[in-house]
Amino acid sequence: MIPTAEALKLAMDANLDLVEVASDAKPPVCRIMDYGKLKYERKKKTSKNTKQHQVQLKEIRMRPKIGKHDIEFKLKSARKFLEQKDKVKFNIMFRGRENAHHELGRTILGDIQEQLTEIAKVEQAPTMASGRNMIMVLAPR
Missing domain, CATH: 3.30.110.10 (Translation initiation factor 3 (IF-3), C-terminal domain)
Incomplete structure (x- = not known):
């Protein structure tokens, strides 16, 4: 368990973001990652599914x-x-x-x-x- 300020400093040094993964957990779980990349991959995953043809x-x-x-x-x-x-x-x-x-x-x-x-x-x-x-x-x- 790392204090929030120290985790933020580590994320800034790595040029990444501190993303809260599980807010319900005690204490809340965070991850150091590229948030823009995560958003892009989620968007790509949802758009891939919408282009499927429903066979009638x-x-x-x-x-x-x-x-x-x-x-x-x-x-x-x-x-x-x-x-x-x-x-x-x-x-x-x-x-x-x-x-x-x-x-x-x-x-x-x-x-x-x-x-x-x-x-x-x-x-x-x-x-x-x-x-x-x-x-x-x-x-x-």
């Missing part, structure tokens, strides 16, 4: 009787999502008599998968989810 799951819904142009339009938005590092969930909804033709949904999802191969990988292969929906999830490469 974007959903694109379709029906099995979707037109060619509509698929191209949906592909364009899916490509945009994948370039922004978000995952894309393709959902094909079957209603009524469409339920008898699940192969239409599989071919549509297969074509989509083929066209997005260079920027996406399949995270979940096309599967029938809850009776009426066929789902495929793509993640960015």
Whole structure:
């Protein structure tokens, strides 16, 4: 335990600062260090964490009787999502008599998968989810 005046003199001689580390302790704990450097490192540490991208799951819904142009339009938005590092969930909804033709949904999802191969990988292969929906999830490469 060093008196405060002596600790201040030691810090000034070393061209550093006397920084209180634990004010709750009896007696309070201080450290001789470069306070400007400490502040800089703390700021750098907090700013590094804020630049992380939060991955979102974007959903694109379709029906099995979707037109060619509509698929191209949906592909364009899916490509945009994948370039922004978000995952894309393709959902094909079957209603009524469409339920008898699940192969239409599989071919549509297969074509989509083929066209997005260079920027996406399949995270979940096309599967029938809850009776009426066929789902495929793509993640960015």
